[in-house]
Amino acid sequence: MKIKKLVVSFVCMSMIVFNFSTCVDAKKTDSTDQQITLGEKCGYLTGNYLTDKRVHEQRKFTWGKSGKGYVAEQANNLSDRLHGKKAVIIGNDNVLNGADRSVINRDGTKVLIQDKYYSTANNSVNAAFDSETGMYKYTYGKNDQPMILEIPKGQGKKAIEIMEDKIKNGFVKGINDPNEAKNLIKEGVYTFDQAKQIAKFGNIDSLKYDAKNGTIIALGSMGLSFTLDFASEMIAGNNWQDSLEKAGKNALKSGVGVGTVYVLSSQLAKAKVNTIFTPTSEKIANLLGNNLSNKIVTHFGEYGQTCTVNAVSTILQHQFLTETVALVVFTVPDVVELFSGRISSKQLLINLAILIGGSAGATLGMIAGSYVGPVGSIAGGLGGGYIGSYTSKTLLTTVFKEDADEMYDIIKKQYSKVSQKYLVSQKEADEITDSLSKQLSTDTLKSMYESKDRTKFANKLIRGEFKNQINKRKKIEIPTQEQVRKKYKNDLGNGIYIH
Structure with missing residues (x-):
């Protein structure tokens, strides 16, 4: 052990x-x-x-006596799908006397199926009839059309005989001909013992x-x-x-x-x-609470759960069994590091200080120069701009550092966010970053600084750079199945037949 x-x-x-x-x-x-x-x-x-x-x-496979029924649903549904039918499990909605499965055959006909898997044909068939009224429980539509009853492989002959008797005695609404029994009974692909296994x-x-x-x-x-x-x-x-x-x-x-x-x-x-x-x-499920837990449970196809926290706990157990933490990845390797390598916080700080400092100095210079006439205004503006830019370089750490750091963080976060939505190569990422770096060395940076919503401004700017790069691409056509088949058939030297 x-x-x-x-x-x-x-x-x-x-x-x-x-x-x-x-x-x-x-x-x-x-x-x-x-x-x-x-x-x-x-x-x-x-x-x-x-x-x-x-x-x-x-x-659900291990849920006592009902477990074999769930196995039957899943296993027979899988078999139908592998045979080219559009088969879907619909019993998870827990509707009273609702169908377990829906199958659309190759000819387009649709059937609703109820699975009953018991050790004997008698028990399998009787499980589909109401214990009090004796009537067949599984019907649908305005005319109460009976659903197909799927029973274990090997029980078909006996099950049809039992269904014939039920029809004769009037226990199947809308069906009077006993010969219809063979159309209501469907043998599953698996036996009762196989379902258990x-x-x-x-x-x-x-x-x-x-x-x-x-x-x-x-x-x-x-x-x-x-x-x-x-x-x-x-x-x-x-x-x-x-x-x-x-x-x-x-x-x-x-x-x-x-x-x-x-x-x-x-x-x-x-x-x-x-x-x-x-x-x-x-512990994690309790931290999530009922509202979030209910959304998770619904996402996993469960309905009518009375204790969503317990249901989420079970879901998490299965997730822990198959996977650990899924890391957030960018479409470009180390895209944030690439950004940081090309556009530094220090350089952004200098650019911002020069732009804003120069602008402020120019304004003050023009005001002062206007007192001595138009020529003085122009000269004052030029001189003030030069002095302002020079001064800003020396005082930038105290005057503009907070603003620059904030803008750098915004740009970096938006670059990371936008990059996740685009599949770009390393070369394209390099070009995008270089172009963005040039953008941030111009009056664009000043416009962002003065913008009411800097995050939105940065996102729009960066998204535009990515879109411009994407538009340069040639159209890609995914290979057809025949092209793929031919390619690998040739590579394998006809040693393996690929169909």
């Missing part, structure tokens, strides 16, 4: 370290091949988020189910990773072939990582390893 606990703890810690390392590596700015790219980062973070949601949903840790059925889910999540992350990295490579000036190759490799790395994290997270959650985080999650 001690060995088993040790193994579980090791796997759990390995997974957390993996997630943490992806976030830490996201801040690296070296030029080696080991650098985590933007696409990979987004792939990992998206995959972890989807893993959190899916693992949280699967906590899926809910448990460390068996073949459970691992196969998690692997399928992990593949779906991984593919979604790979698509995002590929698109972002391909665009990044093209923006950086690389050719189409190289961009396609690098983006594909990065997407594959992201997909493998996300898929592995999902399987490990799901398996460990089934082993209830997440409960080790209970003390921490409860």
Whole structure:
């Protein structure tokens, strides 16, 4: 038992370290091949988020007798999706006698499904009928059309016979023909025993189910990773072939990582390893309060929770199991450091002092010079401006330091904020910063100083610099599926068939 606990703890810690390392590596700015790219980062973070949601949903698998019903919903829904149907779980709204699943078939027909998974066909079918009136409970629409009843694989024949008797006795509203029983009964993809196994840790059925889910999540992350990295490579000036190759490799790395994290997270959650985080999650949930907790719970697809703080605590436990802190990253590596390296607080201070000091000196000089006529006014203005600028350089630390520091902080924060919304290369970032530096050496700085809303002024100025840079780009077209397939088929020397 001690060995088993040790193994579980090791796997759990390995997974957390993996997630943490992806976030830490996201801040690296070296030029080696080991650098985590933007696409990979987004792939990992998206995959972890989807893993959190899916693992949280699967906590219901261990809810006593009802757990197998939840397994049936999820597992059969997954099977329908893998077979090209648009299948959605809709039972989370907890509507009385509402459907568990909605499925749109390839021919466009839509069906509502209620899952009942019991050890015998008799129990599975009877669970769908009201214990007092004996009537079939699961209907929809104005005409009370009956929903499809999905039961464990292997119970179909017996279940149809039972449903035929129910119809004969008038217990299915709107259905009089017993032959319709075969249209109301649907065998699930999994047996009752398989449903039990899926809910448990460390068996073949459970691992196969998690692997399928992990593949779906991984593919979604790979698509995002590929698109972002391909665009990044093209923006950086690389050719189409190289961009396609690098983006594909990065997407594959992201997909493998996300898929592995999902399987490990799901398996460990089934082993209830997440409960080790209970003390921490409860404290955090209590700090959040009911209002924020309710928003988080709703975001994760839960409805009708009577104790939202407890619900959030459970969500946090699953998040702690699959990920650590997601660091805020810029689209440009170390963009704030780049800004600080090009535009210093000291230089901004000098520029501001010269502008404001020069302006003030010029005004005073012109007033004084006007007493001796127009020529004196002009001369006084020029002389006052020169003296004012000279004086401001020597007195800037005492006169303008607070204003300059405040403006520098505003500009730096807005630069950081705007940079997060744009995907720019290192070269583009250099050009943006150089252009902005020149802007801040002109009367623009004075206008900002005199502005009623300096933050808004800085944001508009910086956003304009980014937009100007973006407008210089050539249009990028993401490769088609056929182009990607052809590229990798050729690279692999037809050794592997990609379909």
